[in-house]
Amino acid sequence: MFRHTVMFRWSTASTPEQRSALTAALAQLPAGIPTIRRYHVGPDAGINDGNFDFAVVADFDDVDGYLVYRDHPEHQRVIVELIAPFVETRAAVQYDLGD
Numbered sequence: 841m842f843r844h845t846v847m848f849r850w851s852t853a854s855t856p857e858q859r860s861a862l863t864a865a866l867a868q869l870p871a872g873i874p875t876i877r878r879y880h881v882g883p884d885a886g887i888n889d890g891n892f893d894f895a896v897v898a899d900f901d902d903v904d905g906y907l908v909y910r911d912h913p914e915h916q917r918v919i920v921e922l923i924a925p926f927v928e929t930r931a932a933v934q935y936d937l938g939d
Contacts, residue, residue, distance in 0.1 A: 841877070841937040842900045844909070846930065847892035854926035859883070859894070862922040866896060873912050875905035892931065899937070906934060 850859065863881060870876045878899040884891045900906045909915055923930075 842902050842906050842934065843937055844896075844898045844900070844906055844932070844934045846896045846932040848894045848923065848927045849929040850893045851926055851928040858922070858926050862894075862918070862926075865918045865922055869909075869912075869915060869918070872914050873909050875900050875908040877901060877905075892929070903934075 863883075866879075866881045870879045876898055878897075880897045881895070883894050898906075898909065900909065
């Protein structure tokens with residue numbers, strides 16, 4: 841298994857409605873991208889100060905499955921329209937789960 845994890849810190853210009861629209865759009869991606877094996881998205885629980893605001897954790901069979909997701913037109917549309925305009929900071933990592 842291969843995992844992609846990304847975290848966002850929202851810009852002050854983002855609104856709760858925009859964040860909800862992003863969550864809804866991301867939740868639709870597994871139905872349209874068959875290489876996604878597990879997909880979890882959601883806001884930070886607010887327990888610790890300094891955390892990022894939102895995270896995506898996606899699992900794939902292998903790197904090739906991740907690349908299909910990364911380059912998929914619907915995923916790219918979500919990035920361009922619903923993420924990039926409203927994110928102040930992004931951090932990501934991809935790694936092999938060693939399964």
